[in-house]
Amino acid sequence: MKYLSEYRDEKVVKAYLGKLHGIVTRPWKIMEICGGQTHSLVKNGVLQMLPEEITMVHGPGCPVCVTPLHIIDDAIDLAQRENVILCSFGDMLRVPGSGKSLLEIKASGGDVRIVYSPLEAVKLAAQNPDKEVVFFAVGFETTAPANALSVVQASKLGLENYSILASHVLVPPAMGAILSDPENVIDGFLAAGHVCTIMGTDEYDPIAEKYRVPIVVTGFEPVDLVQGIYMAVSQLEKGTHLVENQYARMVQRKGNELAKETIHDVFRTSDRVWRGIGEIPASGYEVSEQYAKYDARKKFGLAHREVPENPECIAGQVLKGLKKPHECPNFGTKCTPENPLGAPMVSSEGACAAYYHFSNFDQTVTVS
Amino acid sequence: MTGSKFSFQLDCPVPKFDFDMITLGHGSGGLLTHRLLDAGVFTVFDNDYLREAHDGAYLDLQGKTAFTTDSFVVSPILFPGGNIGELAVNGTVNDVAMCGGIPKFLSLSFILEEGLKMDTFSTILQGVQNACLAAGVQIVTGDTKVVEKGKGDQVFINTTGLGPVHTKANIHMSRVRPGDVVITSGLVATHGIAIMSVREGLEFETVLLSDTTNLNGLVMELLDAFGEDIHFFRDPTRGGVASALNEVTKSIKVGIDLDQRSIPMEEGVEGACEMLGLDPLYVANEGILITIVQREKSDAILHLMRSHEKGKNASIIGEVTEEHPGQVVIRSTIGGRRVVQMLAGEQLPRIC
Structure with a gap:
């Protein structure tokens, strides 16, 4: 398929791998931020083609995985209310809250709808004036513009029955949290191409400078990934720590100004709890005061809940790159996509699910 | 007949x-x-x-x-x-x-x-x-x-x-042997994506049509010509090609090696799968069959299938192996290998 097959070309991948083998002299740990990158690395079998000195660490960039339990419980609470249509991206439905999942609520009669765009939820609100339509606005910076736009659109249409349950997280503060963790093992990063398409690359310069780590903004296809890894390793071997852009066909230095404007109009930055990691200052978006009446938390008076994580799930260690999914004693036994203990086993972009579904052939992973 | x-x-x-x-x-x-x-x-x-x-x-x-x-x-x-x-x-x-x-x-x-x-x-x-x-x-x-x-x-x-039952038919999963060749009669994932595109109100530039059709004519011609050399048939409906082949590997403890590059798909369907984050190997089919056949006859079988209207897009997609019993393993477009699991639950479209 045009614009895809070029980036899945075996010869190009092998050429980069050859160059990579030629320059690497010592072990390096590189974190790919985005779950989409993890998925592609595993699905295409890139991991076992890399030089043994290079370890890829799978970062926290899966929005489903880092959405804390209490917000999932909020969504479940709303979905169970008589007059509410809860709209969500498909991935979120199977994630268990502290009790049930949205899929189970749907099965027991809750009006839960899968949508592909938040604007579909706005349309539903217009079509169902006697119902409250809530969109579960989950995601990183990538989905924030469309989610923000849905609020702007609802406001323009004068809809009183639309609101969003915002659960947005931001990449740079999470990178800062990982790098300042005393247990940090990461030498370099592949930054998430789609996040940078929106936000640009400027905000990564201070991180590269402060922590002296190379950051390569990278795409999602095999050629993108091996090129990104090659660029990061080149820097590590040379001892530089620059922000480089492998994904130049999508990412511009300033990002998408219009999208950023919409985000800043509708959202404000706030502290956020990341599932498995904990609270990171200024790492999320909440609905701004200007659009407060579209904030489902305020509209439905949702109180903050303290929900403990399942102690058997080591998602936090996986998301920080301290453990590989198959190093978890419950991987593939007690924790499977059908019966997940934690979110990384649910989303198609979660590291545990990627390892489960596409377990590397050479890897000694026993899946029941 | x-x-x-x-x-x-x-x-x-x-x-x-x-x-x-x-x-x-x-x-x-x-x-x-x-x-x-x-x-x-x-x-x-x-x-x-x-x-x-x-x-x-x-x-x-x-x-x-x-x-x-x-x-x-x-x-x-x-x-x-x-x-x-x-x-x-x-x-x-x-x-x-x-x-x-x-x-x-x-x-x-x-x-x-x-x-x-x-x-x-x-x-x-x-x-x-x-x-x-x-x-x-x-x-x-x-x-x-x-x-x-x-x-x-x-x-x-x-x-x-x-x-x-056709007099020459001897179709049993237990007849699948290492060395056998896996063939699809046509394009993968067409029906499932056509249904999904209307169910979810997705508007693609190209209207994707379901390929629902009968395959009995194709099957009978294959059995007439090759009889016992056809070891197994399966129409990979719900759960798609991945689940159908996993049933084989898990039931009779053989492995199957697939080659991603040889799996035929309509470009519009492939694009839809990419956009929605769906793996075409798990998408339902209604117009194709998978057959596992004797290696020596596989080229002739493929030739016959391609000469039939219902098998014109037939393609050899893999082979049965003694290695990795119980697992379907696919060679990716770049030469990496991974296990193709049985579908767990429903495929849900991803967030981004």
């Missing part, structure tokens, strides 16, 4: 109903039921078996018979490239054929929801009959029930099919 050798006039009598929609009375067994059946089912499917108007059909069966049943609940009931009626016939015809059977007779049971428009029901009946004519099968018995509004989803259909 093969379905493909028949030449049918595909226009069947259009049922004429003197009411606009299905009501509970149509399932009462009384006058309204008879009016529905007389104007609809008996007119459209008219044949000697139905003319008996008995509680069931008398069939003259000899020898080994393939027998299968399936229920159809697809939503929407009318979709690009077909409708639930065609699907209900093709699905059961294909299941009989996958057993090496020559499908002959079908039962047809409707569960209709009160309020179903008669125009829609009429379209579905014609879909059933067109598919029957194309496959060379007859509806010989059936049933119609009506449920209250809200207790169904417009139409559910159950069909049961049977037919004599």
Whole structure:
């Protein structure tokens, strides 16, 4: 398929791998931020083609995985209310809250709808004036513009029955949290191409400078990934720590100004709890005061809940790159996509699910 | 006898109903039921078996018979490239054929929801009959029930099919051996993506059509020509190609190696899968079969399939191996290898 097959070309991948083998002299740990990158690395079998000195660490960039339990419980609470249509991206439905999942609520009669765009939820609100339509606005910076736009659109249409349950997280503060963790093992990063398409690359310069780590903004296809890894390793071997852009066909230095404007109009930055990691200052978006009446938390008076994580799930260690999914004693036994203990086993972009579904052939992973 | 050798006039009598929609009375067994059946089912499917108007059909069966049943609940009931009626016939015809059977007779049971428009029901009946004519099968018995509004989803259909097993057929999973070759008769994931595109209101530039069709003609030609060299057939419907092949590897403890590059797909379907984050190997198919065949005959089998209308996009997609028993392993486009698992739950579209 045009614009895809070029980036899945075996010869190009092998050429980069050859160059990579030629320059690497010592072990390096590189974190790919985005779950989409993890998925592609595993699905295409890139991991076992890399030089043994290079370890890829799978970062926290899966929005489903880092959405804390209490917000999932909020969504479940709303979905169970008589007059509410809860709209969500498909991935979120199977994630268990502290009790049930949205899929189970749907099965027991809750009006839960899968949508592909938040604007579909706005349309539903217009079509169902006697119902409250809530969109579960989950995601990183990538989905924030469309989610923000849905609020702007609802406001323009004068809809009183639309609101969003915002659960947005931001990449740079999470990178800062990982790098300042005393247990940090990461030498370099592949930054998430789609996040940078929106936000640009400027905000990564201070991180590269402060922590002296190379950051390569990278795409999602095999050629993108091996090129990104090659660029990061080149820097590590040379001892530089620059922000480089492998994904130049999508990412511009300033990002998408219009999208950023919409985000800043509708959202404000706030502290956020990341599932498995904990609270990171200024790492999320909440609905701004200007659009407060579209904030489902305020509209439905949702109180903050303290929900403990399942102690058997080591998602936090996986998301920080301290453990590989198959190093978890419950991987593939007690924790499977059908019966997940934690979110990384649910989303198609979660590291545990990627390892489960596409377990590397050479890897000694026993899946029941 | 093969379905493909028949030449049918595909226009069947259009049922004429003197009411606009299905009501509970149509399932009462009384006058309204008879009016529905007389104007609809008996007119459209008219044949000697139905003319008996008995509680069931008398069939003259000899020898080994393939027998299968399936229920159809697809939503929407009318979709690009077909409708639930065609699907209900093709699905059961294909299941009989996958057993090496020559499908002959079908039962047809409707569960209709009160309020179903008669125009829609009429379209579905014609879909059933067109598919029957194309496959060379007859509806010989059936049933119609009506449920209250809200207790169904417009139409559910159950069909049961049977037919004599081809004399040269020896189709068993246990006959699959290391060294055998895995072939798909056509493009993967077409039906599932066509359904999803209308179900979810996705507007692609190209309208994606379901490829629902009967495969009994293709199967019979393959069995006529290659008999015992065909070890296994499966129509990879729900769960897709990945689940069908995993059933084989897990049941008889062999491995299967697939090659991503040789899996044929329509470009629009491939693009839709990329956009939605769906793996085409798990998407449902209704117009293709997977066969596992003797290696020495695989080229000739592929050649025959490609010469048949229903197999023109056939492709060798992999082989059976002694290695990694219980697992399907795919070689990616860049040469990496990964395990293809059985589908867990429903494939859900991803966030970004």
